[in-house]
Amino acid sequence: MKKNNFIGVNMNKKVIYISSLLHDLGKFLERSKQYVNNYIKNKYSDIRYSHPRYSKFFVEQLSKKIDWLSIEEWENISKIVGYHHQPNDFDTKIIQLADWLASAEREEQELEEFNYINDKLESIFSNMSDYNEQYEYDISVLNFDNMMPMFEFNCEINRYIDILSKFLEDIGKVRDEEEVLFILEKYCSYIPAQTRQYRSDISLYDHSKLTAAIAICLFNENKNGFIDNAKIDKIIQELQKMMEFKKFNKDQDNSDFKENLLTYLEDKLLDEHFILIKGDISGIQKFIFNVPSKKAAKSLKGRSIYIMLLTQLIAQYIIDQLNLTKSNILYCGGGNFYILSHKSAENKLKEIEKRIMQLLFKHHEEKLSCNIGYVSMKIGDFLLSEKIWKESSNEVNRKKLTKFNYILKEDFNKLFLPTDISKSIQTCDICKMEIKEKSTEKESDSLEIVLCDMCNSFISLADESKNAKSIIISKKTNSEDNKNTYKSIFNELGYDIKFSNDSHSSSNLINVYKINDFDSNKWILGSFYLPNKTFDDLADKNKIAYLKLDVDNLGTIFGKVKNPSLSRISTLSRQLNLFFEYYLIKLVEKENLQEDLYIVFSGGDDVLVIGRLKKLFDFSLKLREKFKIFTAENPNLTFSAALGVFDVDFPVINAIYEMEHLLKKSKSIIYYDEKDTIKIPRKNKITIFNQPFSWKELEYIKELYDKLYNFIDQNKENKRSILRKILLASEKYNPLIDGPKGNEINNQKIWKMRYYLRNIKDKKNLKQKEEIIDIYEKMWLKNYYFSDEKPIKNHQILNVAAKILDLEIRKK
Missing domain, CATH: 1.10.287 (Helix Hairpins)
Structure with missing residues (x-):
């Protein structure tokens, strides 16, 4: 890359960053209609467009409240936001170019009537190929209750008024530039960035954040002499x-x-002035789950939280080292992150990658690594970014093939020389690494497990975070602890982490991140809570259930985004992560399931929850219903799941391998009517008791379960006998479906099943028994004779309903 000699005059990173975040805030004020337009127009008559006038007015008012920027800095910010559509100096041109690149997806549309004040933000999930239903968000703040888009939402009231005063109050109290970004996310996530004759599927927050990321990259390119x-x-x-x-x-x-x-x-x-960086933590599954079954709850939670924090701190470390900002992290979740950076950072990024790899190898050997890849971005890639997003993933996959290259080059012996076994060496019972000082954790009254400092620190991490209200993240230059713990790794990256259970005592600190709390200046999302129960407490008669799920066809989903600009791709990623890292966790709280469901991890696009089978069964249906609404009922957006039941002392790592097999089964089964159409999504199923079902079939299972439960509850003295009869009935007369395509019902077997169920010796509750038989019979009759959709394909629905009930009543 050829260097240029021109450096922007008085270029100030903080000024560029704040200007780019606030450049379009005038739209918020203008749409509220709380300010006299003629006054603003006359005051800034030399500014051509309306919203930059309001932005300049907003900045001038804000400058009176915030003192961590100088008068000169505020004057420059005011100039840039006011003239970013008619720039006459270099730093304003940077914001103009960043603004244009961040809005590369905008496309005009024909509108018969147009009221920009009441135009709502359209869900990003609405704007996809094969789907064009208009689901919109109410103009509101970011919180649990406002996250669901509504179909053709119509509201004639000016909703900007409802949130403007609180926004102005909160942004007037921000104490650093990072808080500005968080306040924008809170108040501008459901405000459309553009309304006038453009498709409004990008929020003002997402647009401002990406504009800031691009502007900082251009600032660094100029500083380094390349633009x-x-x-x-x-x-x-x-x-x-x-x-x-x-x-x-x-x-x-x-x-x-x-x-x-x-x-x-x-x-x-x-022109290439940007790179898209992707980071991927490898070895997560084995690292988290290779723990003893006894005392597993704390160890699993600690390791899961560690991976979550490690991912975020590595991303933070990279942006700190490359002179970037929080806005440059386009996505971070599920052990992955994407960062937009300037191209002149390539050489330094290689040094950073080497240091991170060496640090993780020092503490975890080959068990955990962070693979970092990047691809160069042309200016044109901002318009169609799907390809560049995929290429960055491909580059990371290539890096995984040589992930210990840096270690090999510097110290071959670390990887390949055998351990000296001539002397007695004590190893950790979990990670099998050599330990110098023994830490112990009791499994039972008579048995202890030997842990290294690192594995013991993960248990401590679970204890520290389980009731925490916030996390304090501060810069640190050296480690105070000589032990090999999770804290020593974070310290070596340059950060220190402390958990606080008191939301008030730490509220005046600037580096406090409230856990899953949008009603704060800064927050961090994720599953930190640990139920006050062991796995034995969660189990049903020595049986415990696992729910594992992930989003189907994720790569294909990005390909379905219309005009997939970087703005749209990053918005889609953020929304999916928001559902799993925040909404799911809050849903567990709202349903009062915190002590019944143990969330091992939830982030990115996958989830693992442990608990009682019936609780997980009901929760999976509720979650699927909410996900469907969250994604604008787009049939392309689905997730598959698996429910597995194991002995409570069954090795966790073995249970996870089995869950992977069951999840694969959910994703691989294709019903006969799905083979010849692309409109009905394949996958989109759940496997339970080794039987794959559609989600509609799962609803039938729940209906049957409820009827069976009521029937059994009326016959408590014979409940085991009755349940055995039902189980035998559902097994003995399977399959009920015949035919070459598996879509023809065997009438004779239906009547035999009816006769067999009637034979249950119970005259007292004949009505309830008939209801069960009738429901089951009507399901099949409706399914095969009176319905074109034929929602039931797997005839094991009664069998599975009875098995779930069997587990439930064993303990009663």
Whole structure:
């Protein structure tokens, strides 16, 4: 890359960052209609457009409340936000270019009537190929109750008024630039970034955040001598031509718009000033789950929290080292992160990757690693980013093949020389690493397990975090603890972590992150709570259940986003992570299940929960219902799941391998009516007792369970005998389905089952018994004779309902 000599005059990183975050905040004020438009228009008459005038007015008012920026810095911010659509200096041009790249997805649409004040934010899940239903969010703050989009939501009341005053109060109290980003997320996540004749599926928060990320990259490119005023002008001119091309193609109603745009970009907008970084923590599953079954609850939770915090702190370490900001972390969750950086950071990134790899090897040997890959981004990649997103994943996968390269080059012996077994060596019972000082944890009255300092620290981590209200994250230059613990790793990265159970005593600190609490200045999302129960307490008669799920066809989902700009791709990722890292956890709280369901992990696109079978069964149905609404009822957005039941002392790692097998079964089964259509999603099922079911079939199982439970409850003295009869009936007369396609019912077997169930010796509750038989019979009759959809494909529904009930009544 060729260096340029031009450096921006008086370029200030903090000014660029705050300007880019606030450049469009005038839209918030303007739409509220709480300010006299003529006054604003006359006061800033030299500014061409309306919302920059309001942005400038907003900044000038804010500068009177915040003192951690100088008067000169506020004057520069005011100038930049006011003139970002008509720039006449270099730093304002940076914001203009960042603004344009962050809104590359915008496309005009025909509107008969247009009321920009009441235009709502459309769900990103609505704007996909094969699906175009209009689901929108109410204009509101970010919290649990406001996360569900509504179909063609219509509200004639100006909703901006309801949240404006609290927004102005909160943003006037921010104490650093990071708090500005969090306040924008709280108040602007459901405000559309653009309303006038554009599709409104990107929030003002997501647009402002990406604009800030791009602006900081351009700032660093200029600082390092790789972009100057002439280059900025050239890129802006090319973008203007591209916008004309897009408008022409839209006016022509060109169905091949995406392909035409790809062709157009082959020889245009080729400047490379950005890189997309992806990080991936490898070895997570074995690391978390390879623990003894006894005392597993704390060890699992501690390890899960450690991976969650490690992922976030590695991402933080990278942005700190590369002179980036929190906004440059486009996504972080599930052991992965994506960071937008400047291209001139390539060499330093390689040094960072080496240091992180060495640090993890020092503490975890080959058991855990962080693979970091990156790809260069052309300016044109901001318009269609799906490919670049995939390429960064491919680069990480390539890195995994040589993940210990740095270790091999510097110390071959660390990986391949055998351990000296001539002397007595004590090893940890969990990680099998050599230990110098013995720590013990009792499994029972007569048995102790030997733990190394690191494994023992994970148990401590679970204890520290289980009732915590907040996390205090501060910078640290050295480790005070000579022991090998999770804290020593964080310290070596340059951070210190402390948990606080008192939400008030730490509220005046600037580096406090409240746990899952949007009603704060900063927050951190994730599952930290540990039930006050052991696995034995959660079990049913020595049986414990696991629920594992993940999103189906995730790669395909990104491919279905219309005009997949970087803004849309990162918005989609954030929304999915928000559901699993926040909404699911809050749903467990709202349903009063915190002490019944043990969330091992929930983030990214996958989940593992442990508890009682019936509780998990009901929760899976509730979660699936909420996910469907959250994703705008888009049939392309589904998740598959598995419910497994094991002895409570069954090795956790073995249970997880079995759960992976069951989940694979859920994703691989294809019903006969799914083979010839792409509209009905494959996968989208749940396996329980080794039987895969559709979610509709699971609802039938729940209905049968409820009837069986009521019937058994009326016959407590014969409950075991009756239940055995039902189980035998459902097994003896299977299969009920015949035919070459498996879609023809065997009438004779239905009547035999009816006769067999009637034979249960019970005259007292004949009505309840008949209800069970009738429900089961009507399900099949409706399914095979009176329904085109035929929702029941697996005839084991009664059998599974009875097995769930069998586990429930054993302890009663």
